[in-house]
Structures are given as C-alpha cells and as structure tokens.
Amino acid sequence: MSKAARPSLRLGQQDLKCRTGCGFYGTPQNDGLCSMCFRDVRCVQRKLKQKTDETGPGSSSTSQIAAGSLERRSPQHGHGHGHQVKKPEQDTPGTLQKKKFTAVLQKTLQAGAQKITQQRGHVPDPTEGQFLLQLRQLRIPDDGKRKLKLEIQRLDSEIWKYMNGNGGKNINELSDLVQNAYTKVSDIVHNDPSFEIATNEDRDSAIDFFEKVVMTQNHKFLFSPYFTTDEDSDVKVQKRIRQLSWITAKHLDCSIDEVNSEARDLVYNAISELVGIDSYYSPQEKLQCTWRCCRHIFELLKRATGGPASADDFLPALIFVVLKANPVRLHSNINFVTRFTNASRVMSGESGYYFTNLCSAIAFIEYLNGESLGISGEEFDALMSGQQPYSSPWESALLGCESLHLISENMKRMEMLQKKNALISSEITSFEKKLIDFQREVTERVDTVIAKAPLNLLPIKTPAFLIGQARAHLHNENEAGHYQANMLSGGTLTTQSLTDVVGSVKPAMASEDSGLSLKDTSMGSMGRLSPLHQNLQPAEHLFASPIFNYTAFDAVSLLEEPSSEGNTDVLMLGSEFQGGLTNINYDFDLSDQSGENSTADESKLNLDEFDPLAQTDSITQPPSVLDSTTDSLIDSEVPGTAVLLPSPLKPEVASYRGFSNFDIPSISCNTGDFSSLGQEGTEAPK
C-alpha cells in the first residue's frame, strides 16, 4: 500500500491549479481544488455517503476493494492512506462502518475517479514517512507490523468519518471510539499469534507506536474540537491565572525560594517544559513533557529541603509553577491527553502520577479561595479585583530583572571589597600590636636574662703556689724600681679615686683600712698578674667590658704611671672610673651584699687625704674618655707617647693591665684568700 502511495507524494506543476480546471489555484488542503470547487465537491460527497448508508454495505470481498482502490487511486493525489484495506477477520463495531465506507468508495468511483481522493481531506505529511520508517524499525514480526498498520489506518478513517459525519458529535463518544481501538490493539498485540515471539517491551512499543501515529495524524481533529468548550475553558483559566499573579510561594505553603537565583533557574526549566506541552502532538509526548517538568520541580525541592520531596512539598510547588507559567491552551491539552491517550497511561505510572498532579493543580487554581491560601475572604477579593496593591517577589524580580540584578551584584561586590578592606586594616593594626609586643618581649627577655645572669665579678682565686711565683716576679720587677714605685703609688691613687666616686665615708674604719691599703694593692697586682701567666678567664671576667670597650683606658692607665702625682693623674683616674663605674656598680649590687670585700670598703680607705680635689674633679670633669686622654697627653708628653705606642698591641696591653689602677676594685676580692695571701704577702715583700 505504502509503495503505491509514495510516488504520488510529489506534486507536478499542473497540480497547482484547481483540478476542475476553473483556472484558480488549488491548495493541497483542499485536495488540489480551489476553495469554491472544494466546497461543492464536499456537498456532493456528503450526499453520496448518505445514499450509500441507506443502500447498505456492498458484499464484495475486501481484497477486491483493496485492489480496486489501488487501481482507482490517482497517482498525483494519492495520500498513502490505504484505509480502504481491511482485515478479513475484523468483527469489531468498526467493521460495519468500514464496509459501508468501502461501499461509498465504490460508488464514488463509479461517479468519477477523480473524486476518490476527496474522501479524505488529508494532507501528504512528511511525518507519515517517518512513521513508516519507525514502523519498519519496530522489533515485531512483519505480520504484526502489517496488522498494526491496518489498525492504524482503520482508526484513522473512523476518526475522520466521525469528524465529518453529520450527526451530533460528542467528545465522549469520540473518546470511547479511540479507547476501544486502543483496547483492541492491545488485545491483538498481546494475544495475536503474529506477535507471539515479540518481547514484552516490543509489544508495549508497538502499542505506543499505534497511539502516537493515530494521535499525531488526527491531532487537528481531536485537539480542542469545535464542539467542545475546551477553548472557553482555556481562556477562562488563563484569565484566572493572570488574576492570581499576586500569589506567592508563601500563600501556597511552598518551599520554593522565589528570590534565590539557583531556585529561579530550576523554576524556569520547569516552566519551559510546562509551556512546551502545547507544542507536541501526541499525548505521550505531552506526558513526557509533564514528566520532565515535574522532575525539575523535584530537583528544585531536593535542593531546597535536602531530601526527596514528598507530595506535601511537590503539589504546592507544581501549583506555583503552573501559576507562574500560565501555559497556553491548558485545558485543551489536559483534555486531549485525558480523552485520547491510553487510559492506563494517566491512571498509573510515574507520568500518570505527574499528570494527575497537574490536573489537581489546575483544579486547585480554578477553585481556590482565600481560605485555601490562608488569607481572609475580603483580602482575597481585594487582591483578585486589583484593588489591593501587592508585590510579588517573583514578578518584581522578573520586571526589574536586569537592572536590579546588576545593582544587587554590584552591591555584593562592594560589600566584598569593604570586607576585604576592613580585614586588611585590622590585620595592619594587629601586626602593629604584634610588633610592639615583640619589641617589648625582646626587651623583657633581655632584661630577664641580664637579671638572671648579671655581669658577676667573681673573686679571683689564685692558687697558693702561684702567689709565690708572682711575688718572685714582682721582686724582679722591683729591681727595676720604677715599676714598684709606680705600683705602689697607683694603688694609693686608685683607692683615693674610689673613695671619691662612691662618696660614702666611714671614718671609724678609715684608719684600719689605710693600714691595709698598701698590702691590698700589692695583692691586687699579684692577683692580676696571675691570670696573665696562668689563667686568663678570671681576668676576662673582671675586665671584659671596661677594658675591651675602652681600649683607651689602657693607654690612660699606662699614662698615669710616670706621673704618679699631680692633677692630671687624679683627673684621669676619675674619668677612668667614670667609664668603668657602671660596670662596677653592677658588681656592687650583688657581690657587695656579702659586705666583706667590696670596693666600697676600700673606697672608704683614704678618703680624707685627697677627697676635696678628687671629688670636684670627678664632678666637674665630663666622663669622656677622649678628653681625659687628650688631657693626659698634653700634660705628660714624653711618657705618654712612649706608653701609647704599644697600646694597639693587645696582648702587651693586657700584660700591662695588671698594673692599671682602675683594676683595684678586684683586689678586695682577694680578701677571701686573705689569710694565705697575708702569710705569703708578709713574706714576699721582705
């Protein structure tokens, strides 16, 4: 059949004109006739049909009819609908009509071959080719395919006949007609021997195919037919939804966040699917569209609630989506699906569930009142009539979308920058604080370390045998005479200067101390000599800061030697002590607590003798080392320069250090060893 019909799909140039030859152009919709001729032809056709209905069905065999119809088909205008062919074993209610129909065909053929094709106001449809292709791809036996095709053609013609019939039309009748055909096809597919080897899925796909083909081809007849009120309902519900634009998610007890951009995107997806329902022909595709829409809603709710959404969340969300989508021809679409899809499809299955939900949503929208939205009746009426102004976040977001969006984005950015700024400034202040703390900590630590480990002047413990050596050494030096004298004088001088600096006088002890003074000096020198020969460490302890910091001291101390008397000497000593005093004072703090051998004791020694002079000097003279040295240089020319020469050489200076006067404070420390020293000291000088 299809092969016979296919070449006719091409229309020649001559076919553009009306086939009656009236000169006007014909249209394919009118079977190649101009509108005037088409109307005339249809009138004739209707009359003929009535006539045949009266006369009854012809008795000719179906095969003959099929052959005849093929013969008589005009090649240019064949439409590939072999509805003339029937299954021999038909016994459904449609059979009678079918037979009548073939009889009509025969009659019309007798009347004129050209009019046959006008039986169907059907357009050659490119989708038909697709369906044929799909039919071939169905994994059912060829026998089954043939039967399926026959059924399709039969239902096709039945629908067409009903739509073009003269009797009063009822959409329910039409629906029943289609549903009966579905039942029959389902019966054939499941029970017919030609489908025996087909799998369950293939059977289902065959039934689906049947439905899809018939519904797509007859969409224009069955969708919102003129004898129903579908269109009115469409307009009504659309108007109603427009009136209800003030409804927010809150009214519906719905968890959609209207202002969240992510949620909005998902709502948009759902809306576009819902609106897309109208653009499909077959009920299955419309249901699939609904299914996708609902899946988007579930996705949305899953993100909003954190778990699989129940119907408690889903239905309000769907109502919200329907309200915001306001799809066109809502009722027509719903009714089309309800009437003409396989009943099981809307009664069961996931799509059926979603479709039921959609129907409930529409029902809810149509009948909702203030109570069902949780607001008072008066408020509802006011909102519906537009008297009460409202602001819906959804609409406002839609209207001011671009600019508001930009503003909010910029605001967000500004906020972010502000935050960053604040962070930076706070970091800066905290860093400053940290720096201050660090500084304090460092100073504190240094202080504690200093407090813990002060520069301690330990008493020099000279082994007894060394003292003897030292004495001997000194003796040798004494031979030179110069050193001996020098040492003695230096000793006295130092004690004097010390008394000046400390300034604390104990007259009671003075006599005793002065007696000891000479002895002390000698011992001090010995004590200082010993490190030079044997052990440098105590010497370092003693002299580290004053000597190495102020190398000039050495020079100064040496300078003093030649001129043992006079102002310069005293001055120098004063200055020297001023320099070394700070260090010595440390020692005093701790080592003096014993009170037995500090320099303080010794300082009291000879205070009477040189007190006035030394005191004034130490006060008036600035404690600068340089000044004192220059002074000393000026005052004592020859020895100053002579002694100055070796001073850069440290070891030699160190050796001389022993004789420098300012070391005297350490002499007192030796009092610990005093008894032994005293014994030896008494021996040695003599």
Next chain:
Amino acid sequence: MATTPRSGGASGTGAAQRPNGTSQNKSCQFKLVLLGESAVGKSSLVLRFVKGQFHEYQESTIGAAFLTQTICIEDTVVKFEIWDTAGQERYHSLAPMYYRGAQAAIVVYDIQNQDSFQRAKTWVKELHKQASPNIVIALAGNKADLSNIRVVEFDEAKQYAEENGLLFMETSAKTGMNVNDIFLAIAKKLPKNDGANNQGTSIRPNGNETNRPTNNCCK
C-alpha cells in the same frame, strides 16, 4: 510466606509474562494511595518500605511522591505503585483525583497527634463513599517508636479499624517496625486474579490460570 521485598520489579513482571509459560509466577500491579495529614510520616513510611532507609537518602532518590516496589507473595509478584498525596487541609479536596482507580489505600496518622487521627477517620469515610468499592484500606499509626508519648491509644484505633473493616497496624518508619508487614498484609488482601485487569494496565496475567493456586484471593 515468601517475602522478598527488594526483588527487581521489572524482571519479575517480565518473567511472568514470558509467552512460553515457563514461569509459574503471575504478576499483579496495584495502585496504592497514601493519605494522611502532612507531617505524619507518609513519605518516610514509603521510603522505608521502598528503599529500606530512614533519613539517609540515596542520591538517586529524586522524590518520595511516586515510588514503586515489588514484593513476592507465594507465587505472585505484586508490584505496588505508591502515590503520595499532599496532606495539607487546603489540598484535601483534590484527593479524589489520586485515589480514583486505586486498589489500595494506606491512611496514616501520627500516634502523638489526635488531630491527625481525626483526619484519618474522615479519609476513611471519604474512601468508603467515593473510592472504588473493593478498595483495600489500611490504617497505619505511625511514629510507634515514640509510643511513650502517645495520644492515640492502640485499642481505640484498633477498635475503629475493626468497625470499619480496615487493616490496622502501628508502624514506625524510623525503626522499620511493621512497615513491610503492612504492605504485605495489603498485598495478601488484594484480589490477585483481576487486579491487573481492573485498570487495563499493560501487565496482564498471561494464560497461567491453570497454575494458579486455589487461595489466590484472600477476600
């Protein structure tokens, strides 16, 4: 009683319909509608039954409003198609759309909530009046794990259920108590010989009537 609640639904039905008739199982598909006030745990109950879980949802579970589960009772594969309904009072009037054509219904109430029990009673009344006459109705007192703070007494509900010819169990979606049992009880009570035919579903008994046991129908 052979109960395998988590057997693959699709394969079960497929096997039953193999035309060569090697399978002795027949399969039925039933539409079960869940009714009850919101927050009584309708969807938790179903999720426990279908996924065997409470709170820990699988990533694949997109929604709990429509779920299917297949169970085997003796030699029959019973596929439940569970339709959840919105429990809010404002959506009450839409319920008939859902239970139209349903072969079974579970009316759920919360044993801690007297109102939900009263709502359940109205649902039962409505079902008796408007649903298909041989619908199997079960009453489920959910949240039985919290029975120490119950408001609705077991005996009271039991008595009501007996008076109205309902199946009755107290369930707990949290612990799983009685969850499978209530579905099994429904499945046993449902007429399995014509369950599939009732709604013209594509799943039909396939000439296996000769192998059918005598006790196919409990009612």
